[in-house]
């Protein structure tokens with residue numbers, strides 16, 4: 001099998017690594033430098049696995065050899081599935097899907113990893129929208145076992161069944177969701193993070209104590225503010241904006257402190273500063 005992945009950022013390179021266990025992967029980004037950076041991140045993770053004795057160097061080299069990083073969408077001509085993990089911008093994704101519909105074969109599955117944008121809106125502009133589906137992975141991709149399989153009104157049962165088998169072949173569990181704003185996980189998780197930001201802004205507790213409370217009081221593996229830093233504050237805000245815009249319910253209004261931090265460029269781990277400091 002040949003799998004295409006678009007976007008070599010955190011999610012895209014994680015998906016590419018997971019997919020390289022079951023087939024050849026073509027990892028595409030807008031320029032070669034970004035594509036290579038994605039490949040380097042994969043190589044670094046695989047090296048750690050080797051150091052820990054989980055895989056040997058031959059396995060590491062074999063997995064790496066299955067991934068090609070490039071900047072050419074046309075290279076996806078012969079893939080059986082494309083998972084798009086480009087930036088969270090509807091226009092960008094629609095353009096990519098229009099191009100993919102032209103480049104890929106008629107029965108190639110076209111999947112998006114969008115965290116909250118409308119997959120129906122992406123599919124609507126594509127010839128044969130029955131092969132468009134959401135495959136929503138979680139960060140860190142190589143660790144998290146879930147993939148939300150998000151169906152639009154166009155998605156065919158064949159596309160859904162094939163995609164479910166694909167997800168399971170990666171060692172992950174698929175849950176089926178009819179498209180709905182934020183799907184299941186982000187609809188529940190991101191408002192919880194947003195509420196933690198309100199608590200912090202109100203001075204109810206320190207960032208450390210809010211996180212300790214949820215780690216020890218609700219057995220979450222990490223507190224909501226540390227999780228926001230992992231996901232990216234810009235992503236959290238974009239998801240809240242989508243939930244608020246789509247549902248029109250004030251319970252989804254983004255916390256002003258979240259907006260302020262995004263405007264300041266304090267986006268979490270990726271900028272080394274968010275609710276916590278990573279310098």
Ligand code: 3HC
Nearest residue numbers: 114115137138139140142143144186189221222227231235
């Ligand atoms: N990238 C890749 N791998 C990572 C990682 C990262 N950022 N952080 C940790 N890991 C790996 C470690 O290498 C380790 O792997 P190993 O067992 O093979 O050695 C494993 O995760 C466990 O790491 P640690 O022992 O260092 O730390 P923890 O046990 O605390 O686990 C965690 C770290 C897996 C991140 C855990 O804290 C966790 O599950 N946190 C919650 C994550 C979560 O909720 N993710 C979903 C976010 S929402 C989302 O992605 C949707 C999107 O649309 C916004």
